[in-house]
Amino acid sequence: MQRWIMHLDMDAFFASVEQLDHPEWRGKPVIVGGQERGVVSAASYEARKYGVRSAIPVARARKLCPHGIFTRGNMARYAEISRQIMALLGNYSPLVEPASIDEAYLDATGLERLFGPVEAMAQSIKRDIKASVGLNCSIGIAPVKFLAKIASDYNKPDGLFMLRPEDVPAFLEALPVAKIPGVGNKFIVELESLGVKTCGDVLKYPQGFWARLFGKSGEALWRRAQGLDSREVETGYEAKSESAENTFAEDTDDMALLKKWLMKQSERVGRNQRRMGVKGRTVTLKLKYADFTSITRSRSLPEPTDATEVIFRIACELLDGVKLQQKVRLIGVGLSNYGKGPEQLNLLDGSAGGQTGGMVATAKQRSLDRTLDSLREKFGSKAVTRGRLFDFDE
Template sequence: MQRWIMHLDMDAFFASVEQLDHPEWRGKPVIVGGRERGVVSAASYEARKYGVRSAIPVARAQKLCPHGIFTRGNMARYAEVSRQIMALLGNYSPLVEPASIDEAYLDATGLERIFGSVEDMARSIKRDIKAAVGLNCSIGIAPVKFLAKIASDYNKPDGLFILWPENVPAFLASLPVAKIPGVGGKFVAELEKLGVTTCKDVLGYPDSFWARRFGKSGESLWRRAQGIDTRKVETDQVAKSESAENTFAQDTDDVELLKKWLLKQAERVGRNQRRMGVKGRTVTLKLKYADFTSITRSRSLPESTDSTDVIFRTACELLDGVKLQQKVRLIGVGLSNYGKGPEQLSLLDGSAGGQTGGMVATAKQRNLDKALDTLREKFGRDAVTRGRLFDFDK
């Protein structure tokens, strides 16, 4: 039986929802982002014509598209629409894996008798989503997950691309390695030094070379270049990481102020971990300097944690180990390593690992977290404040 995986990607999701909710914005450049010093979360296709893309600074987007409609966005609304879409996909297959708020994988293997060909099924899904939430999506179909994701980028927006099994070898031969999900910028740069820009180039070297040169990432790249991806569509998804970050109104090198932000962020991350009933072992500090260069520093703990205090103290130690090269415009903290996750092909970008001892939550700290969670659940997030943050002016 032929295996078929679909990857559904909502087109300019946040911006499209805004245009849906504000009919007067339709056909106009809509840009979803935070404050002027933040970054763009999403841009409508009308805005993209002016060079506006997600992740660029809002200030730059304002210069590129000064007549654009800028909005802070509404995550609760986006989540509501996302839930409707995921529920609709469940009408087609019991195997649906939400990959993010605006994309999902669906296993369509063996469903031809119910819904017709995979093309007919995809077109039916697109029609149902349009009818239910008023939005367009693009769908890629392929024998394996990573190729389905790549295929969904073809013919956007409102696209449909099917990669038939017999066409996979030719498709891969000319496929840029940068298109492979998980191959990050630093990995691409290293590959370019070897003259490797396509999957065909990858196969010019034996698998032993890739394993020796790049370890597991090299082995995974070799498999992807051959179209091999054994991952299944997973219906029971758990969070792989949790993070919080903030961009400042003014750049700063005040370490004490940076640590206060870390405490606010550690509270947010820890509270969400406890609410979801998950714990992580790796704490990551992220810094973005005034010139937009970023660095990360990571540390693995002796045991998994959801403790605000442990996350905070570990992040502070990581910050203390950084010699600030210039003023900071953004700081963030994250928690990850909940267990064995999916293969990662990208090289680590400026992270430093290592073990740390002693970072284990005490009974007193756990009780404090529990008490604060209870009070905030009952009276609101800002009902109580830790002493260190009494004079914290955001």
């Protein structure tokens, strides 16, 4: 039986949701980003015509597209629509793996009897998503996961690209190695120094050659160049981490202000964990100085948590342990290490000194989190504010 994997990618997801919710913005360049000194989270296709892309500084985006519509975005709204899309995919296959908020893998193997040819099934999914949430998506179909992901980038936006087994060798022969998921910029530079630009170039050398030069990464590259990928669609997929960060309008070394931001971010992270029903053991603090150098500090807990207060207290302790070398332009907090046993903590916590501080949520803290979550779900994210944030002005 032929194996078929689909990769679904929502087109300019955040920006498209904003255009959906603001009809007057449709057909106009919409740029989703944070504060002036932050980075672009998403850009509509109208904005991309001006060179605006995700991850570039908002200030640069304003220069490229001064007439663009800039918005901070609404993560709760994006998550809501993402859940609707993932639920819809579950109507087609029991094997669905969310890869991020705006993309997913689906195993379509053997479903022809229910939905017809796999290409027709993909068209049906695209129509259902459009009818259900009003958004376009692009779908790639291939025999393995990494090729399905690559295929979903073809014919964007609102695209569909199917890569059949007999077409894989010719497709890979000319495929730039930069298109392979996981091949980063540094690896590309090293490959180019060897005259390797395509998967066809990779296969000019035996597997042992790549293993000697780059170890496991080299072997993985060689396998991908042949179209090999044994990974299954993982229905038990869980997020690897959750984080929140903010770039300031002005650099600061005001510890009280930095801790208020940590409270705001810990609340966002904790609430998302509780919504997803997951908990993490490792809290990570991220700082970026005025000269753009970054540092991180982490600490692991004796048991996993989703409690806002616990995340916040650990983040503050980590901040207190940092001697600021200069003013800070960005601060963030993250939670990770889901489902790991205590015996693994030291391997993941080299920067923390193994301290735990007895940070376990009390019944009162858990009750407060549940009450605030419920009120915000019913009346909106700004309906209630913790005491520490009463005088906080973002």
